[in-house]
Amino acid sequence: MQNRHKTIVVIGTGGTIAGTAASAADHTGYTAAQINVAQLLAAVPTLSGQPLEVLQLAQVDSKDMDFGVWRALALAVDQAVARPEVAGVVITHGTDTLEETAWFLQAVLAPAKPVVLTAAMRPSTALSADGPQNLADAVAVAAWPQARGVVAVLAGRVHGAADVRKAHTYRVDAFDSGDAGPVALVEEGRLRILRPWPQGPATGVQSLLALEPTAWPWVEIVTSGAGAQARAVQALVRAGVRGLVVAGTGNGTIHSALESALTEAQGQGVTVWRASRCGMGPVLGDHPRGWPSAGSFTPAKARVALMLELMRA
Incomplete structure (x- = not known):
């Protein structure tokens, strides 16, 4: 009804x-x-x-x-x-x-x-x-x-x-x-x-809607692939990025050159999350650097989630 x-x-x-x-x-x-x-x-x-x-x-x-x-x-x-x-x-x-x-x-x-x-x-x-x-x-x-x-x-x-x-x-x-x-x-x-209606609590950032969007944390996506290089990550860190979502290959795996750059970024206070560039499936397992998985989120959606997480911090 x-x-x-x-x-x-x-x-x-x-x-x-x-x-x-x-x-x-x-x-x-x-x-x-x-x-x-x-x-x-x-x-x-x-x-x-x-x-x-x-x-x-x-x-x-x-x-x-x-x-x-x-x-x-x-x-x-x-x-x-x-x-x-x-x-x-x-x-x-x-x-x-x-x-x-x-x-x-x-x-x-x-x-x-x-x-x-x-x-x-x-x-x-x-x-x-x-x-x-x-x-x-x-x-x-x-x-x-x-x-x-x-x-x-x-x-x-x-x-x-x-x-x-x-x-x-x-x-x-x-x-x-x-x-x-x-x-x-x-x-x-x-x-x-077809399945239970999805539920989910708010992240607790509703009050931060009072902030001007220019004050929202800057988060970007970088993609791992053959021949990946560190320069894009280094440029983003110099420009003041607050968070990075890496769209990894397969189950969130990351090229060694890109991983080294992300490790340096983390050392400078940048939050790193792992997603997959695959269209289906979650990122499973822990990463040696402690970078959280974005679960089943697409990299685009993970970017939004990380921005909101940083707004709570």
Whole structure:
């Protein structure tokens, strides 16, 4: 059963779902973030008459997502879920950085109501645009009383914030949840639950949203591979980086030259975490240098998690 009499707040941030192209046959040569979220909702007839409240918070291609938008988005979501008449929140977003935004919001807010990110792989002008159905499914999930926390809804699948990742460059079913699998499926506007709904506490940095984004810790990703060198790490340390996530080969293994540079960086106060450049699987086992594993997080998501960890320090 859905909370059809309670308000769903729909927040627009841009992305492909709001993009346009000169031709309906063009799925890649479009310009993102061109139409507003009210127009997106108007294109979904099944949402007509539902109690929706619209906020256009940003209009960006998500490859250009920045911490200023994240901060404003987190504050807007926090205010929305605090209102008793609001059942949940839907956020329209670009696909490129959706997984990072999802984890950021979950880690900072751990909302007690559903916060649902949705997106599209094809622009709004495409002959077979995927945005309208994704948006309708997202509203259905946001109205489900048992849902809580941050999830992503795309191609009929509900993904938890900790697990969701973009796994394909152009397919409409580009997202998956790694080994965990999706939380649920959306079928004809109803949810079929596949595994326990993910829960997770906030990291305790919500109060730090008062900080200007320029004060947030600087964390970068370096990648290990054949012929890896120390110079990139050394340059980042000289420039003042606070944390480094190394996208290692296989089970988080690191080229010896890069490992030496990371050891020097650690000695200068830089925090080092290990992730894998593989698309699936966690990083298992301890490292002799004591560098923590990022678990099943993608390097991009691990970068966000490390930034938040440094904000707690």
